[in-house]
Amino acid sequence: MAVRAVINVDVDGPRINRHLYGHFAEHLGRCVYGGFYVGEDSEIPNEGGIRLDVVEALRALDIPNLRWPGGCFADEYHWRDGIGPKDRRPVMVNTHWGGVEENNHFGTHEFMALCELLGAEPYISGNVGSGTVREMSEWVEYLTRDGDSPMARLRKANGRDEPWRVKFWGLGNEAWGCGGNMTAEHYAQEARRFGTYCRDYGDNQLYKIAAGANGTDYAWTETLMKQVGHLGCRHIRSTGFHALSVHHYTLTGPTWEEKGSATAFDTDEYYTTMAAAARMDEVLAGHAAVMDCYDPGKSVGLVLDEWGTWFDVEPGTNPGFLYQQNTLRDALVAGVHFDIFHRHADRLVMANIAQTVNVLQAMILTDPDSGALVLTPTYHVFRMNKGHQDATSLRVDFRDALPGRPVGEAKLDTLSVSASRKDGAVLVSLSNLDAGEPVDVEIDVRGGALDGAEALILTSGALQDHNTPESPSVVAPRPYDGVKVAGGTLRAHLPAHSFVTVKASL
Template sequence: MTVTVVPAVVNLDVPGPVISRHLYGHFAEHLGRCIYGGFYVGEDSELPNEGGIRLDVVEALRALDIPNLRWPGGCFADEYHWTDGIGPKDRRPSMVNTHWGNVEENNHFGTHEFMALCELLGAEPYISGNVGSGTVREMSDWVEYLTRDGDSPMVRLRKQNGREQPWRVRFWGLGNEAWGCGGHMRAEQYAAEARRFGTYCRDHGDNRLYRIAAGANGADYAWTETLMKQLGEPGCAYRPQPFMQAVSFHYYTIPGTWQDKGNATVFDAGDHYRTMVQAARVEELIIGHSNVMDCYDPGRSVGLVLDEWGTWWNVEPGTEPGFLHQQNTLRDALVASLHLDVFHRHAARLVMANIAQTVNVLQAMILTDPDTKALVLTPTYHVFEMNKGHQDAASLRVDLPDGLPTRAVGTDTLATVSLSASRKAGRALFSLSNLDADEPADVELDLRGGTLTDVRARVLTAARLQDHNTPDAPDAVAPRPHEVTPTAKGLRVRLPAHSFITVEGALS
């Protein structure tokens, strides 16, 4: 068997931009069984919980070093009125979730419960405010309620509801998908709204807000340019206005059509490659939005945020269509590993990313079974766990003197190997993916400017790309130890077909 060899040069002593831990962020929307039945089971549940928050879910996510959690949406954010979700639970009014299944919610999971969840996770809260159907005062009051000390109407209300000290909440989204479910606005219309809402979201005490403007859908670079124009004049003297610190965009990997996105577990190699082509497109989009931003902000003082990303398949048969429940296979794991490599390469501009979503919805970390109450870690979960050492590490440039192996996928070309590297606290971490459905590959790591000792490697793969974890087979796709070969210049790493591998070691 002839195995493709990929030479890769890494200068261990030349650190690049820091990979923000917030590129490993998560997203929890009031959608399907993400909140109710996922994170929140209620205080009367037979499952171990704290204030209704399911503790085995918390424990599993803490193992990922989850840096931030975005809530309450998504589309739900722009119909959510936060004052309905505070105070005694038996007095909270119910609401209808018109976006996701038209179900009635009792508002038992609200602001205090979300903040308690973030504290249990050790994660920073990222709150999406209601710009679509809310008011400036409503969002301004929410910021004050959460973050102000001393005495004011909102502070007194918070204390009345049992919380004396303010929380620290840096990240605030100024609405969500304003071009669609967040109000069907034109870019100019939303930009004016964002200026207004951002102005009245105040810094209280030493809590400095990081306001994230609701950005583009995919490749709508004109939307990004409109927002950048609102922040300042183009050029080297660009001084952003204080009402926005970042601009977001959303991108989902959908190889089919919006009406028929494809099946999560029933697919062939052709479907797999088309999926990888769509996943790889995220790099083109990040470069495109970054280029627009660079024209106005060459010093990169404004952050780019991808606060919704992941695979989106047809819902599992027999489940509520509005709940977006889908299974998660090895193919999904490779979509995640490919995205994270891209994020590492663009860490100079990309400051946050949030996979959609954390529990039971879309490309989830965790699936909980409503009948058995079992908790299942997905293949995507394992990619995040294997990669967590990249958080807040200095990126390392990977040079490829012979390029990467490719294959034609229709009219597109797909690089079938992906890799990235970083260093932190005297250790280096390498991530390598083989997207080829059938053939292995070898990566020859030429390590310069240092040596690597105490080398350890793990591999995530399975017999089939379609393999996934279930309550009956929770470890069908799980990381296992992997052997690497020392060479005169560094390491040779064998990448089995359809696999993800991490290699780490001590720098000397």
Template sequence: MNNDVLSAVINVDVKGPTISRHLYGHFAEHLGRCIYGGFYVGEDSDIPNAGGIRLDVVEALRALNIPNLRWPGGCFADEYHWMDGIGPKDRRPAMVNTHWGNVEENNHFGTHEFMALCELLGAEPYINGNVGSGTVKEMSDWVEYLTRDGDSPMVRLRKANGRDEPWRVRFWGIGNEAWGCGGNMTAQHYADEARRYATFCRDHGGNRLHRIAAGANSDDYAWTETLMKTLGHLGCARRPGGFFQALSLHYYTIPGTWDDKGDATVFGTDDYYRTMVQAARTDELLTGHSNVMDCYDPTKTVGLVMDEWGTWWNVEPGTDPGFLHQQNTLRDALVASLHFDIFHRHAARLVMANIAQTVNVLQAMILTDPDSGALVLTPTYHVFEMNKGHQDAASLRVDLLSDVPAREVGTDTLATVSLSASRKDDRMLISLSNLDAADAADVELDLRGGRVEEVTSRILTAGSLQTCNTPETPAAVAPRPHDQVKSTGTVLRVHLPAHSFVTVEGRLA
């Protein structure tokens, strides 16, 4: 192993692309206990709530400055018919959630409840419409119901259901995973359908839609190229960027196979390194899809949205396999911190990202105990909180002056130190991850074009990579002050223990 100090330069007076706050977005699907038992407990619950929305979940997410929330799916979006989820709850028809557990959905959490949740969170709604089993009129009516003022059939219906004023809903997904659960379409067939749907998803009043096409799975660059040929570069007199303002991309970190993804808490060092290699592949994918988009849209009018990302493990023993409930360890936190460094480097094209999912499902921020009602903040939650200063900050380029420590993982080479930096006004935030399972690392940062004062630092680590938070040990993995940072004003030297995530913040003078 290379035990030398990693040297890098940060030009603090040269601002790069803005890191959109929407890169720190979230995802809530009608899946397992994400909505029911997670966000929503019902008005009669003993757990403090507002209209059935669990208030301690809201408080925890507000502490992250949650920027947006994607709903109702996911695969569920393409079998969801929004009119079943409005009006008096006792009159809402039930449905079967065929994608996730084949359970009955009573539709008690619908459009008004979701918009109330977003208002409590202070987050922008991101609504994913139904292309797979829906109609153009159905989605057009939903846009009108939510965003139109004045008088119209949908406005009158909304008012009859208790909401006089329209909401502001910018973000609309036109279907989800059209290559799979959203209809098993070819790229060209979806592109043609999406153009038709987008035509009738109108801007009402001052509400300007940000239409997001259902993009590629992983490294399907041909899908992105087809969408860009058909949608991305076609001019539209009403809107720059043509029919769509963004394309999506889905990629999950899975070191095993789809049939055996690996255990969330029982894993060895080799499993850990394979996980980090798969997480690091996000950079390759964002680069590849961005390069395709650049060929048709060199001015970056059309954004890229990674609206499903995160780890996916085998479900916890004894839980419904269709509910995708998994624990969350320090390993998951480091997957998240690595993703954010990659996202920051792609801030010129990447305009939104949504971790899957927010509560009780996959790489969750929050786990709620179904018996005691206890709420647990996961290690991944703490990465979001420690990194929230990057939201809407200017990215700062980091130039490496020495080789990055690395591990050979099979035929792959994993760089074991990752970092990114940003500034907002007179504050600078640097994030550093040491992905090495056993060895510490030291990083020396030469700050050019400015000095830093009032330096503070925090660290997220634990005795083992398998450590997780539970109702009995809710702070087993939690941030604490980090005193192993030395500053001369223009040089920062940071010590990174093995398997740790560190943030350094200071005021620029």
């Protein structure tokens, strides 16, 4: 028997903001140096030191935004150290990530050049933890002010006449931890103060994002929301921010020091990981519920600007570089997350996977010896799903109980589905999380007829399968004929541990 569902393609849900498919690049390990940036003297094809193969791969995802320079690094980064001639930029120690020296060769101009090559909007995290209000204010001026002013003159002296457009601005990072070990009450006042002096110049309107909660710390969110409004009131007070963030990682190890291997795991560990990933729904729903109490009109955005799997580093690599492999398991985690994001698109306005290259749940791995580039299974989920960006979400109603299995004291639903409509087409994403059993899905499509369905499948023989420079396509999408559309019904056969997308004309 197939699991039956209904999709009304003529009933609009919230728009899926393209920025839910955002990315994150921190000065951490080989994310920036050796990942995005190899220097102008590298034999690897580059433009101004920026790797062109990485740019090409990310442009294929329609990458909407890139968050930089951190992460924890943001609150020890002083932007003036990263401008001007490279041979005059001071060296610092990256105390958070490996204690290595940072030569500041990749700074503001290089980051903005990267965003221009990518066609992505920059999202800059300012330094609240160890910086000053004036420092952040002047960085905004340096980047975005036209005409004559001290910072505009400095920018022009460094080779950029025209200002850049920078909309997204983070007011610090993880203020509850590495960003200053602040209380929520103290940080709320700092966010107002720093945000006040981050000015709009010309037609560049800033969208300021306050550093929000860690996981399920709903009290932190409530403290910030009390700055915005009163319980049940639709009148929003003027504050220094327009959105607040939350960070939540998929962690499954027994302790922080033992997070488990990224590649050597058994089926029980797989299910534990998937159950942890599914808890993202609870996390987002909890923060949204608190925000709804103080902002029922949903004027304030929720930004999940760090998410992804976090396992032990690969053996033999620097523990502070957070380099981990990326398997089919990671791809299924990403698929489940996007289904959850789509369901919360009324409040969630941005999400940034951690991180884009060579760190944690990366899109791309680069080999330091050969220079080879590897696209990870997670990369392929982003690419298969990119049609959801800026699409109208469509509600999926199940007529039958979802298949599942117990994981600890909870039940894991082993089928996950989301759908959207854009440009005369419908895109349906389906994940079968069962490690060993297939599932058939029958979707009654109402309010319109589908035609010319094209399906892709991402799966492999084992959950532990991953891509390497020697075998770069072990886990890669391929056309799939296990999906049929006829008579207003979409039927899909989903093999065990598979991710499938179906695109059809409407």
